[in-house]
Amino acid sequence: MVRWGVLQRNFWLKYGLDRLAVSPLINANPIYNYFHRRRAMARTMEYRGRAPEFLFIETHNYCNARCIMCSYANMRRPKGYMDSSLFELIVDEASALGVGTILLHGTSEPLLDPNVLEKIRKVKRSGRRLHVITNGSLLSAEIAEHIVGEGVDEVTVSLDGHTKESYERVRVGLRWEDVVGGIENVIAQKQRHHRSTPFLRLQYVDAANDRRDAYLFWNYWRSRVDEVIYMRANNWAGQVQLDKLTPACPSASPCRFLWTSMVVLWDGTVPLCCLDSSASHVLGRVGDASIGQVWTGTALSQIRDKHLQGERGEVPLCRACAIPSVWWRPVAGKAAKRGIACDAEDASQF
Numbered sequence: 001m002v003r004w005g006v007l008q009r010n011f012w013l014k015y016g017l018d019r020l021a022v023s024p025l026i027n028a029n030p031i032y033n034y035f036h037r038r039r040a041m042a043r044t045m046e047y048r049g050r051a052p053e054f055l056f057i058e059t060h061n062y063c064n065a066r067c068i069m070c071s072y073a074n075m076r077r078p079k080g081y082m083d084s085s086l087f088e089l090i091v092d093e094a095s096a097l098g099v100g101t102i103l104l105h106g107t108s109e110p111l112l113d114p115n116v117l118e119k120i121r122k123v124k125r126s127g128r129r130l131h132v133i134t135n136g137s138l139l140s141a142e143i144a145e146h147i148v149g150e151g152v153d154e155v156t157v158s159l160d161g162h163t164k165e166s167y168e169r170v171r172v173g174l175r176w177e178d179v180v181g182g183i184e185n186v187i188a189q190k191q192r193h194h195r196s197t198p199f200l201r202l203q204y205v206d207a208a209n210d211r212r213d214a215y216l217f218w219n220y221w222r223s224r225v226d227e228v229i230y231m232r233a234n235n236w237a238g239q240v241q242l243d244k245l246t247p248a249c250p251s252a253s254p255c256r257f258l259w260t261s262m263v264v265l266w267d268g269t270v271p272l273c274c275l276d277s278s279a280s281h282v283l284g285r286v287g288d289a290s291i292g293q294v295w296t297g298t299a300l301s302q303i304r305d306k307h308l309q310g311e312r313g314e315v316p317l318c319r320a321c322a323i324p325s326v327w328w329r330p331v332a333g334k335a336a337k338r339g340i341a342c343d344a345e346d347a348s349q350f
Contacts (some may be wrong), residue, residue: 058106139182
């Protein structure tokens with residue numbers, strides 16, 4: 001078995017496994033799928049209970065970037081900000097249910113929310129682990145100080161290029177030096193306050209298939225932050241077309257996200273998953289129903305059953321999805337204890 005720590009230290013091993021994960025020889029292989037169920041899904045489903053392990057909250061759906069591999073430009077739903085009373089209701093319900101980690105994350109840049117610091121305080125007062133996923137462009141010294149001072153548990157910054165040229169070719173509308181400066185601000189504040197948190201993760205989404213740039217990025221940053229993640233860009237369940245994207249995955253294996261994670265959009269809508277940026281498949285609406293009722297409700301149960309029966313292709317969003325479920329990524333619960341939000345790795349290409 002390949003240990004997760006080894007993957008984080010070896011770029012070429014991780015790169016090779018990511019390529020292997022989307023190969024039809026793996027994901028269309030009934031023997032592989034059998035062991036996938038035994039190794040990953042059986043353990044993941046143990047954590048299903050009455051609440052998700054990871055709760056993604058989209059406090060608004062505005063973004064200051066137009067990334068070439070993102071579905072933001074194709075999003076087909078109204079824009080707005082989450083009402084503070086709805087946010088408080090969601091956090092209170094999550095706390096009562098025992099949700100493990102709350103992620104400020106959606107089809108948006110969370111730090112654009114003018115009330116983001118109040119929301120961070122609310123989550124931390126609830127006793128939940130808090131993970132902020134950001135493009136890093138707004139990580140000023142002041143924001144970084146608040147993030148460290150308020151005790152945010154994890155921060156993932158998307159930095160998809162080792163150089164200004166390679167980065168700005170992908171993250172259109174943002175400046176490489178602003179993001180690098182934001183990362184340095186978080187590092188400096190952790191050192192200043194003598195804190196080990198937030199667990200600082202950098203993510204490189206390879207939308208240009210530039211192995212050299214990805215390797216240089218990995219080699220430079222891996223000793224400066226807590227974790228570096230490399231992944232190939234995906235097609236957002238058929239919503240994005242890009243030549244260098246990961247090809248559609250023919251896997252018949254059940255998707256881990258359905259048993260570990262829930263997304264609540266700014267208006268309370270609960271879509272099928274984090275890739276459903278237009279909310280084309282709605283499971284319910286928080287406010288009309290509780291988080292627990294949606295999680296154990298008929299709509300989600302029917303989708304889970306289709307995945308377990310090898311019929312995920314009957315769900316349009318799942319049929320077009322290019323993210324494979326692979327056994328060598330951490331399972332829920334244990335991953336959280338090791339500082340790894342496993343589903344966030346798949347989802348944080350926003």
